[in-house]
Amino acid sequence: MYGAELAEIYDLVHRGRGKDYRVEAEQVADLVRARMPGARSLLDLACGTGQHLRCFAELFSEVAGLELSEPMLAVARARLPRVRCHQGDMRSFDLGRRFDVITCMFGSIGYLATTRELADALRRVARHLSPGGAVVVDPWWFSENFLDGHVSADVVTLEGRTVTRVSHSAREGDASRMQVHYLVADAASGIGHFSETHLISLFSRAQYESAFAAAGLDVEYLPEFQDGRGLFIATA
Ligand SMILES: C[S@@+](CC[C@H](N)C(=O)[O-])C[C@H]1O[C@@H](n2cnc3c(N)ncnc32)[C@H](O)[C@@H]1O
Numbered sequence: 001m002y003g004a005e006l007a008e009i010y011d012l013v014h015r016g017r018g019k020d021y022r023v024e025a026e027q028v029a030d031l032v033r034a035r036m037p038g039a040r041s042l043l044d045l046a047c048g049t050g051q052h053l054r055c056f057a058e059l060f061s062e063v064a065g066l067e068l069s070e071p072m073l074a075v076a077r078a079r080l081p082r083v084r085c086h087q088g089d090m091r092s093f094d095l096g097r098r099f100d101v102i103t104c105m106f107g108s109i110g111y112l113a114t115t116r117e118l119a120d121a122l123r124r125v126a127r128h129l130s131p132g133g134a135v136v137v138d139p140w141w142f143s144e145n146f147l148d149g150h151v152s153a154d155v156v157t158l159e160g161r162t163v164t165r166v167s168h169s170a171r172e173g174d175a176s177r178m179q180v181h182y183l184v185a186d187a188a189s190g191i192g193h194f195s196e197t198h199l200i201s202l203f204s205r206a207q208y209e210s211a212f213a214a215a216g217l218d219v220e221y222l223p224e225f226q227d228g229r230g231l232f233i234a235t236a
Contacts, residue, residue: 004071005192006071009161009163012158013165016158022055026055028101028105028136029059031136031231031233042103043099045065045125046066048108050077050085052105053083064085064095064099065083068087073085073087090112091112097128105136107139108138110139111198115203115207122212122215126236132235134236135217135232135235137208142205143202144204149169151169152166152167153166166180167180171202174202175201176199176200177199180195181193181194208232209221220232220234
């Protein structure tokens with residue numbers, strides 16, 4: 001999962017699909033500043049290739065990232081040589097300091113496998129948060145609004161490379177199993193194929209809210225963000 005082949009084309013695919021990291025980062029900063037006007041330090045959990053971090057670095061005085069996948073992290077570190085990008089797991093990280101803002105974007109929280117892991121991770125987040133600080137979580141689909149059997153397809157041609165991405169997601173117990181196939185073509189290498197399978201938890205809105213509460217965080221759910229997935233914002 002999130003191996004070297006995906007890390008190499010991840011940014012190109014999401015740029016081609018129209019994901020606007022800058023707009024998302026500005027929305028997060030506005031939501032945070034409405035609650036903590038003086039927020040200056042930010043930690044992005046599961047920061048991937050560092051696309052939000054690059055924008056957050058222009059909006060906050062000090063930013064850092066944490067990411068599990070070495071290949072994704074390598075892209076983030078190359079992109080942001082002056083930003084501390086830690087290799088680590090959001091279930092077990094301990095950075096020995098606090099941040100005013102902690103974010104976890106693009107459904108990454110869904111890689112926590114159980115409500116127990118979710119609650120433990122949010123407790124860990126709360127321990128890394130400054131007094132009055134804010135947490136922003138862009139959740140995966142809720143169990144109540146997930147579209148079972150959803151298929152999506154995109155063809156992106158950018159920078160001399162064409163990538164076709166086809167995904168199928170199906171409910172499997174309390175999770176969604178998303179299979180994604182990629183065809184990658186360019187003039188020098190011809191056509192290559194790889195696939196990844198992602199098991200992403202389908203927590204309900206209520207399960208997220210009780211995990212925030214158990215971590216001692218006051219949470220609000222804002223349904224109008226992130227293409228219908230919404231955003232949680234919580235304060236310490
Ligand atoms: C959908 S990507 C999102 C990446 C980035 N936040 C973005 O918006 O582009 C999910 C990321 O979560 C990371 N991830 C999954 N489980 C993790 C964990 N337990 N701790 C830290 N990162 C994790 C993956 O390696 C991957 O980079």
